[in-house]
Amino acid sequence: MPRHIRSAWFKTLASLAMVLLLAVAAGSLLGQPWMAVALAAIAALAWHYWRLRRVLRRLTARQRWDTEEGAGVWNELDRLLFRNQVEMRVRKRRLLDMLRSYRAAAAALPDAVVVLDRNSQRVQWFNEAATTLLGLHHPGDLGQALAARLQPMPLAHWLAGGRNAEPILDVASPVDPAIRLNLRLIPYSADHWLLIARDVTKLLRLEQVRRDFVANVSHELRTPLTVVHGYLDMMDPEDFPGTGPMLEEMRKQSQRMAQLVEDLLTLSRLESQEHTEEESVAMRPMLDTLRREAEAHSQGRHQISVEDLAGVDLLGSTKELHSAFSNLVTNAVRYTPAGGSISVQFRPEETGVVLVVRDSGYGIPAHHLPRLTERFYRVSSSRSRESGGTGLGLSIVKHILSLHQARLEIQSEVGKGSTFACHFDADHVRRREAVPLTHAED
Structure with a gap:
């Protein structure tokens, strides 16, 4: 307890003791000491009750507190209540100012x-x-x-x-x-x-202008590239001695440019779509196709495995989903050194099904992972050029999965390979229909 409060208590008790002693002295002179003490005690109690009632009435009425001069407990209580009232008023004013500032900021x-x-x-x-x-x-x-x-x-x-x-x-x-x-x-x-x-009206308008520009430029580039590529195919290195390596490099770059134009057109078409087709996508032949594509692209340099553990089909566009899965499988082969392994697994999970493409390739540093699906984003420009990538494959995959309300999850570690998982919810899962046997299979 603070010193000034203890002092107030002692002074109040001293005043009460003084009143009782005076009452004893006066009562002794009159021959009724106990009667005088009782009357003095009742008077002191009444006075303290009156002070307590005064405090409660002022608190109930929320009156502005005033202090009085004195050194007793009640005077100290008045000073404490006055100080608390002032502090509360200051705090309330500060809170009101903050509220007005927040409202003004929100209004602006x-x-x-x-x-x-x-x-x-x-x-x-x-x-x-x-x-x-x-x-x-x-x-x-x-x-x-x-x-x-x-x-x-x-x-x-x-x-x-x-x-x-x-x-x-x-x-x-x-x-x-x-x-x-x-x-x-x-x-x-x-x-x-x-x-x-x-x-977002202006942003959407600018985005539409960008899409139209990319689509129009890509479309206009397709014809001249086709012409250039056609003439290059007609040129025989034997007719132009010493130009063999140069013609081969020109063919390679023209093919890469043609693929880039096709990817840009595909991406532009996907960005302009709001919905996709809803047909039953047969996953068994889809996985067989992915196996053949991986083996053809690998040319026997990798170990390739494809597993169908889900036993169901998907709802969506067969063409678009094949494009997304094929992109992932092709990337896995492209960025995995010879002797590595690529596995494709279609399996169930709690919320639906997932198609997982896992490789034992170079791996991707963690700080690159959040930006992998951006257009033209490359982890290594030189490696991408050597492998023939356009930098648009994962962006195309992301847009296709988004149209199917699916999501792409990427995990990777440098030197240990990468895992790309396409998660589909239960609404896009369909029971696989039995394929009738042919006479030859009987």
Whole structure:
């Protein structure tokens, strides 16, 4: 206990003792000492009760506290309450200033910010950008259900996903269909969600311009490259002595350029797609094809194994999935030294099925892994040129898997090889139909 509080207690007790002693002395003179002590004790108790009632009444009324001069316990209590009241007032003012600053910052954001009640999904607060992008108006839309208010945006099912809701990358604004929005739901507390809507109209327009440019340039390059490649094939080194190595290198580079153009056109087509075909993809013949392609590309330099442990088929586009799987298998052969091994395994997992391509090749440093699916990203430019890669294969794989709601997982260690796993959910798994036997098989 602090010294000044102990001093106040002692002074109060001393005052009480003094009152009782005076009462004893006065009572002795009157011949009634105990009566005088009792009356003095009742008076002291009444006074302390009155001070306690005064404190409780002022606390209940939340009055501004004033201090009085004195050295007793009640005066010390007044000073403590006054100090706490001042500190609380300062803290409250600071919190209000911070709240105003946060609200001003949120109001100044170009993105629409909407605070939602987690249980009812009703609007609690929104900034000015929410009026421009989402059409919410103050105060009429406060307390309204957001999904019903923002029709025809498909938000009801999305909001029901809560913490697991994936961002909506492109949706029309209810204010103007020409405005394209990116929506993200952030559960930032136990009772509230934060909806952030960003105007991505310009970004999407620029992305479309880029896609059109790449597609048009690639298409225009296809014809001249075909002509150049055709003339190179017609040229016989015997007719031009000493030009054999030069013609061979020209053919190799023209073929590489032609493959690059084809990959760019494929990637441009995939980026413009929103959905893919939904057909039954027979995985048994698909795996047989991958085995033949790996063996043809390897030319006997590697050990190749293909296992079908799932016994099911997939739902999607046979052509696109073959392109993705073939890219992974070809890369495994391309970047694995002679004598290494490549395994392809199609197996079940808890959430669906996975196709795994594993090699014992050079391996990839960990800091390169997050960027492997970027266009033209290369771990080693010289090695890629020697192997004939275009730098677009894994980007094509990523887009194909994304169209099938699948994901690509990459694991690698330098000197120990790499593993590329294509994970498909249960919605894209189909029971394999029995293949009827032919008379020859009977």
